[in-house]
Amino acid sequence: MTLHLRVTRTDALAADVRQLVLASIDGGTLPSFTPGSHIAVECGEGRRNSYSLTGPTIEPDHYTISVRFDPDGQGGSRWLHDVAVGQTISVGLPRSDFAPVLNARHHLLIAGGIGITPILSHARAAVAWGRSFEMHYAVGRDRRTHIAELRDLCGDRMTVYPGRVGLWNALDPALRQQPLGTHLYTCGPASMIDEVTDRAAAAGWPTERVHTERFTVADFGPGAPYAAKLARSGRVVPVAPGVTLLDALLAQGIKVSNLCRQGVCGECRLPVRGGRIEHRDHYLSDDERSTGDAIMACVSRAAGEQLDLDL
Amino acid sequence: MAVSMTHTSVPDWGDVLVPAKHTPVHYIVVTCSSDATASGLPEHAQRISSGELDTVLERARVGWHFVIVGRHSHAGAVRARLVSAGAIDSEISIVLTDSGVEQERRVYCPHCGHVTSTPVAVGATIACARCAAPLVVYYHYSRRLAAYLGYRVDSEDLP
Numbered sequence: 121m122t123l124h125l126r127v128t129r130t131d132a133l134a135a136d137v138r139q140l141v142l143a144s145i146d147g148g149t150l151p152s153f154t155p156g157s158h159i160a161v162e163c164g165e166g167r168r169n170s171y172s173l174t175g176p177t178i179e180p181d182h183y184t185i186s187v188r189f190d191p192d193g194q195g196g197s198r199w200l201h202d203v204a205v206g207q208t209i210s211v212g213l214p215r216s217d218f219a220p221v222l223n224a225r226h227h228l229l230i231a232g233g234i235g236i237t238p239i240l241s242h243a244r245a246a247v248a249w250g251r252s253f254e255m256h257y258a259v260g261r262d263r264r265t266h267i268a269e270l271r272d273l274c275g276d277r278m279t280v281y282p283g284r285v286g287l288w289n290a291l292d293p294a295l296r297q298q299p300l301g302t303h304l305y306t307c308g309p310a311s312m313i314d315e316v317t318d319r320a321a322a323a324g325w326p327t328e329r330v331h332t333e334r335f336t337v338a339d340f341g342p343g344a345p346y347a348a349k350l351a352r353s354g355r356v357v358p359v360a361p362g363v364t365l366l367d368a369l370l371a372q373g374i375k376v377s378n379l380c381r382q383g384v385c386g387e388c389r390l391p392v393r394g395g396r397i398e399h400r401d402h403y404l405s406d407d408e409r410s411t412g413d414a415i416m417a418c419v420s421r422a423a424g425e426q427l428d429l430d431l
Numbered sequence: 432m433a434v435s436m437t438h439t440s441v442p443d444w445g446d447v448l449v450p451a452k453h454t455p456v457h458y459i460v461v462t463c464s465s466d467a468t469a470s471g472l473p474e475h476a477q478r479i480s481s482g483e484l485d486t487v488l489e490r491a492r493v494g495w496h497f498v499i500v501g502r503h504s505h506a507g508a509v510r511a512r513l514v515s516a517g518a519i520d521s522e523i524s525i526v527l528t529d530s531g532v533e534q535e536r537r538v539y540c541p542h543c544g545h546v547t548s549t550p551v552a553v554g555a556t557i558a559c560a561r562c563a564a565p566l567v568v569y570y571h572y573s574r575r576l577a578a579y580l581g582y583r584v585d586s587e588d589l590p
Contacts, residue, residue: 225517296456300491301517324456324494326521 122210123150127203128182133265136189137234138201141175143182145208152178153214155245156238156305156333159183160212160379163196163203170335170380172237172307173214174266177245183211186265188234215385217403218305218333220245225301227253230291230316232284232308233263238333239307240266243273253277256294258287258312284312288319295323307333334384334402343398346422350374350431351393359421365390366417374431376417383419390415391430396423439570441553441579444506444525448472448498452521455496459487461509463501469526472498481509488516496522502529504537504548507577514574537578538568546578556584 125142133139144150155177158170175184187200203209218238220227227246231239236257246253255278257270270278281287298304304325306316313332320330342362348369349356359368366388369376379387383401392415399409401416408414415427437443448471458476461484462468476498479487497513499506506525513523529535532552538559539546545561553570559581566581573580583589 223517296492296494298493299517300488300493300495300522302493321453324454324496326451326453326519328519328521329493 121213123213124208124210125150125183127205127207127209130203130205133186134263137186137263137265138189139174139184139186139265140200140203141182141184142209142211147181149179149181150183151213152180154216154219155241156218156220157214157216157241158238158333159185159214161185161196161200162210164199167194167196167199168212168379169196169200170385172241172333174237174240177241183214186234186237212379217384217386218307218331220251220305221303221331223301224303225252225299226303227251228294228298228302228304229253229255230257230287230304230306230308231255232258232287232306232312233260234265235306235308235312235333235335236266236270237307239305240270240273242305243270243278247273254294255279256287256291257281258284258308284315288315291316291319292323295320295325303329303331305331305333307335310334332402334382343421346424347426348422349426349428351428352431364418365415365421365427369417378418381418383416386416388417390417392427393430394428395426397421397427398423434570436553436570440572440574441570442503442507442525442572442574444503444527446527446530448526449524451496451524455522456494457492458496458498459491460498460500463499463505463509463528467501467528469500469528472500472526481505484509484512488513491516491518496524498524498526500526500528503527503534504577507537507572507574511575511577536568537576538566538581539573539576539578540564540566540581542583546576547581553579557581 126145128143129141131139158172160168160170162168171185173183187197189201190197229239229242255274258281317330345360347356347358357368357372359365377387379385386403392413397415398421400419403416458473460472460476460478461481463481499509533550535550537546537548540559542564543562547560551557551568553568556567559566565584567584569580571580
């Protein structure tokens with residue numbers, strides 16, 4: 121389902137971050153969402169980017185997103201930096217793989233840079249519901265966004281670090297003194313998320329307590345060519361190096377629903393009957409990976425010469 | 432009972448320590464009775480009795496791993512206490528010191544709320560120790576109560 125929303129306001133939060141406020145055209149309430157949710161925003165011809173929702177979650181009369189300008193991106197953030205108040209844009213319904221665990225004893229929120237956006241939503245909900253939490257926010261002095269609102273919400277529960285070193289110095293002891301029942305949530309650049317999860321593992325944290333929201337994925341390289349066999353129809357689709365399985369199938373007119381194209385959202389999951397898989401996504405669990413009966417077509421590839429899809 | 436027990440809520444705890452998938456920084460071995468022992472326990476573990484558990488939980492941290500050693504009925508109750516204190520499954524290992532069909536089991540009576548502990552097989556019938564209702568020990572195990580659900584053997588016949 122697609123929502124058509126009007127841009128009612130824009131604000132420059134930092135030199136390269138623009139906040140957009142979106143409301144329904146008839147002024148009605150928008151669908152509620154769980155903290156940490158994102159929406160896919162159509163930003164130019166056939167292009168969709170995902171942005172975290174930073175505003176109120178329950179029957180909101182507007183959605184708010186913060187768009188960081190990415191000079192190396194494919195143009196979606198540039199389009200959203202140029203969009204004008206009054207213009208209508210199309211967005212998908214809110215989705216989330218980053219919800220707070222409601223029976224957690226304490227919430228440890230860790231944000232880096234623009235990764236503050238889903239974390240802000242977590243902090244807002246934690247305050248509204250009286251949940252115990254603490255916030256660690258690493259951000260360069262000239263890139264601080266939402267800082268006044270965060271200080272209002274969090275008070276002395278938030279510590280801001282001008283760089284990663286300060287974050288790590290504080291985080292290592294923090295990870296070792298969290299009460300049993302604490303859950304950790306982190307969003308930021310991929311390298312920061314990886315380091316947070318590594319440090320949590322070194323402090324003895326089970327992965328079930330560590331929740332990550334990634335907006336970029338690691339670069340795995342183009343990979344080797346292979347053939348995707350569609351087991352039901354018998355068709356064989358060659359997949360060249362540097363071409364994703366998703367793009368190869370779409371080019372042949374085979375419909376595969378997809379959204380983030382970064383191995384994060386889970387939309388393009390395809391059933392696999394045979395052939396080994398090189399999993400490159402952040403969606404499937406370890407158990408699902410070892411079972412080997414599903415592939416995220418947008419990023420993952422065959423590990424051998426052929427992959428049998430149940431299509 | 433034509434039921435595949437793998438699809439019931441009856442726990443599959445065994446008598447061998449299954450190591451954690453992650454690397455905990457501190458182990459607590461909770462023994463349910465003075466004679467409860469098991470082989471292969473972590474070397475540097477802090478050993479406590481189940482009576483000391485509440486005190487230890489007051490300062491328990493993420494990164495700790497709990498190994499419960501004891502009989503099925505007792506281990507289940509300790510596990511329930513850990514979960515209510517915030518622990519999750521991957522932070523708890525259970526090593527049973529009893530086994531067999533007729534383990535001591537805790538059976539919850541839905542008529543009076545009493546929990547009866549007695550050696551009994553799942554599917555057999557006992558009398559509730561408080562209200563004497565004849566209860567079938569059902570293959571439905573409450574991890575919160577650490578008890579099997581009992582139901583009246585004649586519940587279908589009562590008016």
